[in-house]
Amino acid sequence: MRVNSADPTLLLSLLLLAVFCYLILAPVVLLLADAITVHFADVARSKQPLGEFTVYYLRRALFSPISRDLFWCPLANTAIISAAAIIIAFLVGAPIGWLLSRTDLIGKKWFSTALLVPYMLPSWTFALAWLTLFKNRTTGGLPSWMETFGFTPPDWFAYGALPIALILALHYAPFVILLFGNALKQFDTQLEDAARSLGARPTVVAGKIILPLMLPALVSAATLIFAKCLGDFGVAYVLGVPVGFDVLATSLFRAISTSQAGASAVLAGVIVVIGTISVIIDMRLLKEAKRFVTIGSKGAMVRQTPLGKWQVPTVVWAFAMFAVSAGIPLIALALTTVMRVPGSFNLDNFTLDYWIGTDLGTTALRQGILLTGEFWLALWNTVWMVGLAATGAGVLGLLVGYSVVRSPVRFVSVGLRQITFLPYLVPGIAFAAAYLSMFAVARPPLPALYGTPFILVLAILADQMPFASRAGISSMMQLGRDPEEAGQIVGAGWFRRMRSIVLPIQRGALVSAILLPFISGIKGLSLVVVLAVPGTDLLTTYAIRLVDYGYSQAANAVVLMLCVVAFTGTMVVQKIGKSNLSDGIGAK
Numbered sequence: 001m002r003v004n005s006a007d008p009t010l011l012l013s014l015l016l017l018a019v020f021c022y023l024i025l026a027p028v029v030l031l032l033a034d035a036i037t038v039h040f041a042d043v044a045r046s047k048q049p050l051g052e053f054t055v056y057y058l059r060r061a062l063f064s065p066i067s068r069d070l071f072w073c074p075l076a077n078t079a080i081i082s083a084a085a086i087i088i089a090f091l092v093g094a095p096i097g098w099l100l101s102r103t104d105l106i107g108k109k110w111f112s113t114a115l116l117v118p119y120m121l122p123s124w125t126f127a128l129a130w131l132t133l134f135k136n137r138t139t140g141g142l143p144s145w146m147e148t149f150g151f152t153p154p155d156w157f158a159y160g161a162l163p164i165a166l167i168l169a170l171h172y173a174p175f176v177i178l179l180f181g182n183a184l185k186q187f188d189t190q191l192e193d194a195a196r197s198l199g200a201r202p203t204v205v206a207g208k209i210i211l212p213l214m215l216p217a218l219v220s221a222a223t224l225i226f227a228k229c230l231g232d233f234g235v236a237y238v239l240g241v242p243v244g245f246d247v248l249a250t251s252l253f254r255a256i257s258t259s260q261a262g263a264s265a266v267l268a269g270v271i272v273v274i275g276t277i278s279v280i281i282d283m284r285l286l287k288e289a290k291r292f293v294t295i296g297s298k299g300a301m302v303r304q305t306p307l308g309k310w311q312v313p314t315v316v317w318a319f320a321m322f323a324v325s326a327g328i329p330l331i332a333l334a335l336t337t338v339m340r341v342p343g344s345f346n347l348d349n350f351t352l353d354y355w356i357g358t359d360l361g362t363t364a365l366r367q368g369i370l371l372t373g374e375f376w377l378a379l380w381n382t383v384w385m386v387g388l389a390a391t392g393a394g395v396l397g398l399l400v401g402y403s404v405v406r407s408p409v410r411f412v413s414v415g416l417r418q419i420t421f422l423p424y425l426v427p428g429i430a431f432a433a434a435y436l437s438m439f440a441v442a443r444p445p446l447p448a449l450y451g452t453p454f455i456l457v458l459a460i461l462a463d464q465m466p467f468a469s470r471a472g473i474s475s476m477m478q479l480g481r482d483p484e485e486a487g488q489i490v491g492a493g494w495f496r497r498m499r500s501i502v503l504p505i506q507r508g509a510l511v512s513a514i515l516l517p518f519i520s521g522i523k524g525l526s527l528v529v530v531l532a533v534p535g536t537d538l539l540t541t542y543a544i545r546l547v548d549y550g551y552s553q554a555a556n557a558v559v560l561m562l563c564v565v566a567f568t569g570t571m572v573v574q575k576i577g578k579s580n581l582s583d584g585i586g587a588k
Contacts, residue, residue, distance in 0.1 A: 008494055013403035013412045016396070020419045023462045026443075027434035028272065028426060034265035034437050042262060057262030070263060071270075074251040081165045081236075081247060082229040086222050088169030092321060093176025093221075099314060101181040103305045111318050117326040119174040120570045121563050122523040122540065124234025126167045128559055129329030131238065132336050132552065134158050139242040141550045145332065148343030159243040167235050170325040172225045176218075183217035223282040227275050231427020233526040234540075238547060249429045249526065256433060256530055265437065268430040276425040330563070337557040354553040364549050369557050378542035379561070385453055385538065386521035389460035393468040394514030396461075398506060401472025406481075417473070424466035428526030435459045436530055453536045456528055463527055464517035471516070475509035519569040523562065539565075 035057050038048045046056040061071050099105045100112050118126070134153045135144040146153050156162060195209055233249040241250055248271055255264035307314055336342045340349050353360055357368040369375040400420055407413040423431055435458070439449040449455035483505065487497045503510065525540040532541040539562045546555035 009403060009406045010408055010412070012399065013407040013409070013416060016400055016403055017412060017416050017419070019396075020416070020462075020465070023458060024422050024465065025419055027431075027438035027462075028422065031265055031430075031434035031437045032269050032272070034261060035269050039261050041259070057266050061263045061266040069246075070251060070255070071248075071267065074246040074248045075270075077161065077240075077245060078230060078247040078249075081161055081168065082226045084161070084165035085168040085172065085229050086225050088166060089173040089176050089225055090218070090222075092169065092325075093173040094180050094218075096173075096318065096321065097177045097179075097181035098184060099318060100177065101184040103307050103314070104311075105307065105318065106311060106315050107318075111322070114322045114326070115177060115318065116174045117322070117567070118171050120567050121326075122234065122525065122559070122566065123168065123171040123232060124238055124525060124544075125333070125559050125563055126171065126325075126329045127163070127235040127238035128547070128552070128556055129333050130163050130167060131158075132332050132342055132556065133329075134163070142342055142552055145343030148341060155243065159239050160245045163239050164235050164245075164247075167239075168225075168229050168232060171235075172228055173325070175224050176221045179217040179221045180214065183214050220282050223278045227278040227282070227427070230271060230275055230278070231429055231526055233429050233529060234544070237529075237544070249427070252429055252433060253530065256436065261437070264433055268433040271430040272426050275427045275430070279425050330560075333556045333560055337553050337560065339553070342552075354557050362551065365546070365551050365554055369554050369561075374537070374542060375558065378537045378539050378558075381453065381536060382522060382538045382540075382565075385456050385536075386460060386518055389457045390464065390514050390516075390518035390521055392457075392461045393464040393517045394471075394510055397465065397468025397470075397472035397513045398475070398503075398510050399472070400465075400469040401474070401476035402502065404469075404473050405476040405479075417469070420465045420469035422466075423463045428463065428524060429530065431463055432459060432527045432530035435462075450531070451533050451536070455531050456536060456538070459527055459531055460517070460521045460524075463524075464520060467516055467520070468513045471509055471513040475506050479505060515569065515572065519566060522569065523566045 036053055036055070038046050038050055038052050038054045038056070040050055042056065043050055046054055048054050048056070061067055096111075096115055100108055100115075105111065131144065133145045134157060135141070136147065136152050136155065136158045138155055138159065144153070144158075195204070231249060233253060236245070236247045236250050237253070240246060246254070248267060252264055252267040252271065255267055337354050338350050338352060340351055340353075351357070353368055355368045356370050358371065360366055360368070365372065397420075400416060404413045404417050407416075426434070435455060436450065439446065439455050439458070442448045449458070479502070483501050484497050487501050492500065523540070525544065528538055529541055529544060532538060534545070537545065539558060543555050543558040543562065546552075546558060
């Protein structure tokens, strides 16, 4: 005890391991167990006793008459949308990555940040913008801009696979821009010069030299986009559910909403398995990328390609990409919030009622959002719940980093590292299903948490641990033992050393480990949409409820406020961390 009181690293590691086994590992294991054990509501239908092993839910979800609508069609839709999103993201992102990293494009620094804006904002923001611009009478409600202008978009353009894939592609194209651009930045152009001096044609240089060296970055971008599309709920919910177009995420949400615990566990398990496989592939590719490292010297260089007469067309094209992916959607959302009829520019059509109106004449929204208590409650819930979860994740992430780096027992260190990384392998909607399964009833030492804000705080905290723990591990690996040993020599106990030595040195890392989960938690929807109830709404779930009610202008206003918070938070993090997303592609 005397030794452990002087250096309680092992005890801290074991305590953290127990905490994260309870908060991360147990919900996932319980979710998977729910797929193969009989639930109370299905005792009669399954003809098996409560809690017994069963394949009833597997048969129901995969092979019963309802399996087509419950699983197979959503699976096919998910695959189609993911593949289309990857292709479109590559067609958009790869040329931009090349322009930003290897050419003398005018305004490169501005474009390097502006073209990454779509990823800084919630993906379903642009789904609402799409509805604002292109919806038709199929789902009723207010007319879209196109309808106001006299053109009715067809169903295949207004809803379903095409707009979902296009929005996801533009939202995740920054993955391609960053990964491909950074890989090009590291590529020595002298390799191309040597090939050309030997008579190789441009197609041979591209196919035999550039493509093999870029392949790990490209495939890594593809797997990351697939993993993100797999768990994305908001875009498919806004543009697919109204016309009966389901993906795995929305089918899982529907199963949870209709209390199909066993079937939802099967769907969530499938999402977990597919997501895990895709991330493992990405991790393998990162290791495999070492085979493609080129060895340069002082002569290694990255030569900028002069665009010459193509300078103006490329600038116009890059600006058009920004306008399509961020500028026009955000402007359309903003204008719609001050219009009674979207797309009508008559002066008498403009109004501030949806912001500060006092009598809107609607059932569930009597005043503008800035005068509505539910909005301010959702804003306050967002700040304190996400703030508390992010602070907890940041502090625990730093302690995890300390324990992993300092722990004297290797299997404890490895176990802690792997368990805190587990939520990264589980898409948000599946992780929410796991938390619902875990905490809908009392699980000692905690009571039943569903319907309370604490289930949201714990879920967000656990979901953000991969990022917080990796930040903590990275920062602690750069801190040697000498400062602590010096404090120990002069008689400082462990808590005093942590308070006076470790935390001050790691203050910057701690701030980043708190702010990054805070930004991610603010704009996240897939995780909280299953767990929030009207009394515990966040801004994201409050906006979705307004969409369900058909109050599109008010919903757009809430989303704009959310975008301002998320974008400002991203800029603050970059300022504090003295970094920029565009640094990855070497913008100057």
